[in-house]
Amino acid sequence: MAKVLFKDLILWEDEDYIVINKPPHISTLDDRNDQVNILSLAKKYSDDAQVGHRLDKETSGALIIAKNPEAYREISMQFENRKIGKVYHAVSNGIHDFNELVIDKPISKLSNGTVKIDYRDGKPAQTTLNTIKAYRSNTLVECRPVTGRMHQIRIHLTTQGAPIVSDPHYGGQAVYLSQFKKHFNLKRDTEEQPLIKRLALHARALRFTTRDGEEKNIEAPYPKDFAVLVKQLDKYA
Numbered sequence: 001m002a003k004v005l006f007k008d009l010i011l012w013e014d015e016d017y018i019v020i021n022k023p024p025h026i027s028t029l030d031d032r033n034d035q036v037n038i039l040s041l042a043k044k045y046s047d048d049a050q051v052g053h054r055l056d057k058e059t060s061g062a063l064i065i066a067k068n069p070e071a072y073r074e075i076s077m078q079f080e081n082r083k084i085g086k087v088y089h090a091v092s093n094g095i096h097d098f099n100e101l102v103i104d105k106p107i108s109k110l111s112n113g114t115v116k117i118d119y120r121d122g123k124p125a126q127t128t129l130n131t132i133k134a135y136r137s138n139t140l141v142e143c144r145p146v147t148g149r150m151h152q153i154r155i156h157l158t159t160q161g162a163p164i165v166s167d168p169h170y171g172g173q174a175v176y177l178s179q180f181k182k183h184f185n186l187k188r189d190t191e192e193q194p195l196i197k198r199l200a201l202h203a204r205a206l207r208f209t210t211r212d213g214e215e216k217n218i219e220a221p222y223p224k225d226f227a228v229l230v231k232q233l234d235k236y237a
Contacts, residue, residue: 004023004026004036004041006020006041006042006044006045007045009021009022009023009041011062011218011219011220012216012218013067014210015067016066016067016068016070016071016210016211017052017064017065017066017067017071017075017208017210018042018045018046018049018064018065018067019062019063019064019065019206019216019218020038020062020063020065021060021061021062021063021220021221021223022038022055022059022060022061022062022063022203023060023223024057024058024059024060024198024199024223024225025057025058025198026038026057027057028051028054028055028057028063029051029054031057038051038063038065039051042065046065046067048067048068048069049065049066049067050065050066050069050072051063051064051065051066052064052065052066052072052075052076052079053079053084053148055203056151056199056201058198058199058201059199059201059202059203060201060202060203060220060222060223060226061088061202061203061204061220062203062204062205062206062218062219062220063203063206064206064208070211071211074211075208078208078209079148082146082147083208083209084206084207084208085144085205085206085207085208085217086144086145086148086203086205086206086207087142087143087144087203087204087205087206088142088143088144088145088153088201088202088203088204089132089140089141089142089143089201089202089204089222089226090140090141090143090153090157090164090165090200090201090202091138091139091140091141091164091165091175091196091200091226091229091230091233092138092139092141092157092162092163092164092165092172092200093137093138093162093163093164093165093171093172093173094137094138094139094161094162095134095135095136095137095138095139096131096134096139096141096160096161096162097131097134098129098130098131098139098141098160099130099131100128100129100130101128101129101130101160102126102127102128102129103125103126103127103128103129103156103159103160104124104125104126105117105119105122105125105155105156105159106118106119106122106123106124106125107122107123107125107149107150107151107152107155108121108122108123109150114151114169114170115149115150115151115152115155116155117155117159123147123149124147125145125147125149125152125156126145126146126147127143127144127145127146127147127152127153127156128143128144128146129141129142129143129144129156129157129160130142130144133234133237135233135234135236135237136180136233136236136237137179138165138175138233139162140230140233141157141162142204143156143157151169151170153201154167154169154170154199154201155170157170158170158171158172164199164200164201165196165199165200165229166194166196166197166198166199166200167199167200167201172199172200174194174195174196175194175195175196175229175233176192176193176194176195177192177195177232178192180232180233180235180236181236195228195229195232196225196226196228196229197225198225200226200229202220202222202223202226203220204219204220205217205218205219205220206218206220
């Protein structure tokens, strides 16, 4: 991926915290396959930086970083006590009408790096779903996770027959322009590319309390690929 300048990712900061708009295709923590990750970039910007939570490598959006140990402890407690408000936007396959639908299904990790619903040994996981807009064959969904389990939104949407676009691990199918445009012409010997080449999931907003007691709600704009997908779905809705 192109060189990432940490300061260009910053949405908001004070003396204790930084909220960035994490790009897709970059890991939050150390990645043995890539020397560049959010934590290493943050430490170059602020020596004592620690990420407050994690987003999957392919997921974009709002990510909070503590600048000092005291701030890290406080934000960790907010996450542990479920005081952080998290809003994600996902584009799913299929047309769905979610209205404050609460998914309460426990999750277990599998050895292959994915998860499954496991009512016997799984850890509790809750997500609230709301339809933002339904298109011809896809839906833009607001997801509000209460817990923060690995791949929680991905597996919970799949249980509703609404896997996230371009998420092959959980049944998500890619979206192509030719599905909507009747007279779509492709150059000879060129393979059509999907409208988004990664998991269509974006951490849209974070609500938390600063060390001064002020409640902040930081919204992360869509990155280019997610914005293009939504724009094309809107255009042909």
